[in-house]
Amino acid sequence: MSFDAIVVGSGMSGGWAAKELAEKGLKTLVIERGRPLQHQADYTDFVQPWELQNYGMVSEAESHADYPVQSQCYAFTTATKHLWVKDSDHPYTTPPDKPFMWIRGYHLGGRSIMWARQSYRLSPMDFESNKKDGYGSDWPIRYEDMAPWYDHVERFAGISGAKDGLEQLPDGDEYLPPMELTGVEKEFKSKLEARWPTRRLITGRCAHLTEAKPHHQELGRGQCQYRSLCDRGCSYGAYFSSLSATLPAAERTGNLTVVTNAIAHSVIYDPKTGKASGVRVIDAVTKQGRVYEGKVIFLCASAIGTAQIMLNSKSEAFPNGIANRSDAVGRYLMDHLSGLGGWGRVPGHHDRYHRGRRPNGFYIPRYRNVTEPGDGYTRGFGFQGRGQRANWRRGMNSPGVGAEFKQSLRSPGDWELSISGFGEMLPRPENRVTLHKNKVDQWGIPVVHIDCGLGPNEQKMIEQIGTDARAILEAAGCEDVQVFKHYGGVGLGIHELGTAHMGRDPNTSVLNKYNQAHDVPNLFVTDGACMASGGCQNPSLSYMAMSARGAHYAASFLKEGKI
């Protein structure tokens, strides 16, 4: 079967590529390796707490046997188990001393169903960082190239937030109303900004419809109901996902075809034309191979998945994988440092409470190596956090029994502030995905070997995240401050990126400034793999913008007969 465009992957990036290509009139095929997942029908968001299997806890034996990696994800519960891969079915390897937690969902919509929905732009500083400090490749684009595409995707997706006027975190053009901070968060903001005027606290920006505009309603999307059951899927379509937004938009053009249970094995290279001619897939169920042909191919299989497909696309012209003359495919793997931060109790304000479950918090954008120097490292980190009152869980480790104990947990507890740091990892060539030399999965595809660790820059940053978390919480008047310096491990940021990065030099990078492979003009990569650096912001919004931008150029080049 032949199409104008083939998009491999249906998650955050693939959904956007499909929508944009289909809207430009291209007959577009989306190839998804996982099973179909139906918006609303396959969600579990109407299950009550007391109806949850095992109160949400997945059997310990099953977690251990089948989900040893996925079960480390905060959103792994009996209500979401069907959205995470069985590690036992989808193996990969790492060096024994360098675990990498690869958190994945193989189904239509991918991780756009379970994502944490924080939506921040990269800034001018982020696109200049590689050039400035010399790590990784200089981005072939700057913020100005991306700004209109951020505008474009934010409007369609619907991003709630405020314009805060910060250079290191550019504002959107058209935000939906921000979710209000609690009084304790506002007080924290004023104390923080009084002590450190350039450490700013803003309302989190998130992909939730705080107001459903007509172009959202057209797709059947409604307003956020403040349930915070998001990672089960939202039947209101209130947060952005491929299933709530991009795939329905692509569908209504009449140009979309979706195949599920189709595992991309490799991209086929035609040496006569010097272009990619199609994608070889293995049927996940029958394990039979077949080929789809396309004029332009988008890889949106997630950073590690895309690298795996490229490395497995071997030909005489590309013995090390398609479009890999630079040997950069698979290298420069990054994640965000995560699982670090602090907690403190806030005295007072017992006469105030909150109602509803806000699926969002506050954000303290990066200030280290922006307005204040970092302590012996380059780049920086931001803090996400929230300030709310405790519930009965505060009694989980406390002594007490009987009616008094019950009575003591009946009222809301103290206000508590928690902040969690997200730090930038440097792009380093030795952090690398390769194909295993002799191990294949049940579909005969070589499994990936992920060799990724932290360097001294990351270690110093981790130290300062802890020190700053303590200082910030203490300055705000918190009591019983606790700092979490334990780093959960690479992968648990669930922000993999960098494995087929954009650059100016075809000898050292994989993609040009149009997300087009230097070596294969009709091959585009717009998922996390394309990123030359990661900033410290949650990256999904950048993948959306990159995918829309890449699709625009691919469609133009196709029309102009350039590819």
Place this chain on the structure above:
Amino acid sequence: MSPLDRRALLKSVLVLVGAAAVGAPDLAFAQGAAPRFLSAPRFALLDEVSALIIPKTDTPGAREAGVPNAIDSLLADWASAETQQRLVASLDALDAESRAKLGAPLPAAPAAGRLAFLRDYDAAAIARQDRGYMQLKQLVMMTYYLSEPGATEELRYEHVPGVWEPWIPAGPDTRAWAV
């Protein structure tokens, strides 16, 4: 197994173990389903401990909310062999202590002394960070506060709040949200 079958089985278990093992059993738990994992005496102890930790007041307590059966099901369906052993051992340790201090299994001890006994036991176990007991108590709390009576009668729960009100008045009678 239908609920009727379970009740029939429970009756037969009670007959088999007799009054000696469970003392003068508080048959309140017999209103629920038969335990799937715990032995009848251990289940009777769990039932009593749950009711002592979170008693019936003006709202249902742990027993009325079905906590003993919920924990028994978690032992069967969720807990690993290691966790099962740890939690069973924590019940057995509690049983040994009550026999030593009260001269009887907790459910059979004079009602007046049970709460004071558990209050001391709880304080000491938490002071020494007794992992098994602390996990047992956490399961009692979790299965109570996330049960329908715990979440909606003792505390408050709204599945679809529809609003976010970040700073509303609260008084001494304001109930916490269960989730």
